[in-house]
Every structure is written in structure tokens, then in C-alpha cells.
Amino acid sequence: MRKNSKKTTLKEKLMGKKDAIDLLTDDHDEVKKIFKQFKQLVEDDAPHAEKAALVKKACNALLVHTKLEEELFYPAVRKATGDDELMDEAKVEHAGAKDLIEQLLDMMPGEDMYDAKFIVLSEQVKHHIKEEEGKMFPEAKSAKIDLDALGRKMERRKQDLEQEMGITDVDETDVGVLSGRDKARLTDEGLIP
Numbered sequence: 001m002r003k004n005s006k007k008t009t010l011k012e013k014l015m016g017k018k019d020a021i022d023l024l025t026d027d028h029d030e031v032k033k034i035f036k037q038f039k040q041l042v043e044d045d046a047p048h049a050e051k052a053a054l055v056k057k058a059c060n061a062l063l064v065h066t067k068l069e070e071e072l073f074y075p076a077v078r079k080a081t082g083d084d085e086l087m088d089e090a091k092v093e094h095a096g097a098k099d100l101i102e103q104l105l106d107m108m109p110g111e112d113m114y115d116a117k118f119i120v121l122s123e124q125v126k127h128h129i130k131e132e133e134g135k136m137f138p139e140a141k142s143a144k145i146d147l148d149a150l151g152r153k154m155e156r157r158k159q160d161l162e163q164e165m166g167i168t169d170v171d172e173t174d175v176g177v178l179s180g181r182d183k184a185r186l187t188d189e190g191l192i193p
């Protein structure tokens, strides 16, 4: 559920400041960080609850991210670039990730293949991110899509999706979870010290 007290959140301060590619790249950085944390938990033989919480966080973030791309970003890029092959492959990769996510959300840590499934998901997602950042985003940039307007639209949709899924907002106390880019933006604006 969404906490509604004094909500000039960092997220709101960042509203409208990210273009579509910044927004997606920040999401990518966030999930890559979670993948690393999970590997560490496996190495440390961490308690199941810790693993489950992290896996849930990653799966939710990925579900919101893929939905956002499929609803708004991919159609805009497909239309502007006409690169159907690249966009079709990306959608197939999403479908593969979603299948693993559904399986993982139905499982408990300690069950057979739990760690393996999450590790394979992370490898597949990392490959997918490389394709997006290495090919799709450069194509989108040179296709002259209005990435600022698209970013604002995606930001609003992202908030709605997170609310629907009960994902809590980043709040004022969470400066530590901001990406380097977000921190720089907020510091530039004098919004955080």
C-alpha cells in the first residue's frame, strides 16, 4: 500500500527530469545491483527469507520495467526505426524472462532449482540489457523520438504500475538507493545536499 504522508518524494522531485532512456537505464542499473547482491547471498549461504525478499524485489522491478517497455517504449522505437527484427527479439526475450519470473514467484528458496533459476534469469536479463543499451537505445536516439516527452509519460505509467503492484515509493530517507545519475540531477537542482 502507498504511504501518503508528506509526499514530496525524491521520485517526485525527479519527475520530468529523466528522458525515456535515462529512466530505463536507471532501472537496468538497479536490477544489475540486485543480481550482484543475490550472488553474494548465495555465497554467504544467507537465510531463505533474505533471498526471497531480494528475488521478489527483482521480479517486481522487472515486471514493471518490461511492461513499461512493451506498452510505451518499444512501440515508439518500432514505429520510428522500423527495426522489426530487433524489436521482435526483445519481446521474445521478455517472454522468456517473464516465464522464469512466474516460476520463481511460485517457489520458495531452498526448493530445487530456485537459485539456479534466478541466476539464469539474471544472466538472460543482463544479455537483454546489453542488447538494449548497445543497439536499441542508440537507434532510438538517432531516430529522433521525443525522448523527453516519452520519459514523462513512462514515469507516470511507472508510478501507476508500482502503485497497482503495491511497490512502495522511494522516500526522503532513501538517498542511498538513488543511482549516481539521479543523485547528480538532484544535487544540481539543489534538492539534496
Ligand SMILES: [Fe+2]
Binding pocket: 066, 069, 090, 094, 128, 132
Ligand atoms: Fe527490455
Ligand SMILES: [Fe+2]
Binding pocket: 024, 028, 065, 069, 129, 132
Ligand atoms: Fe530494459
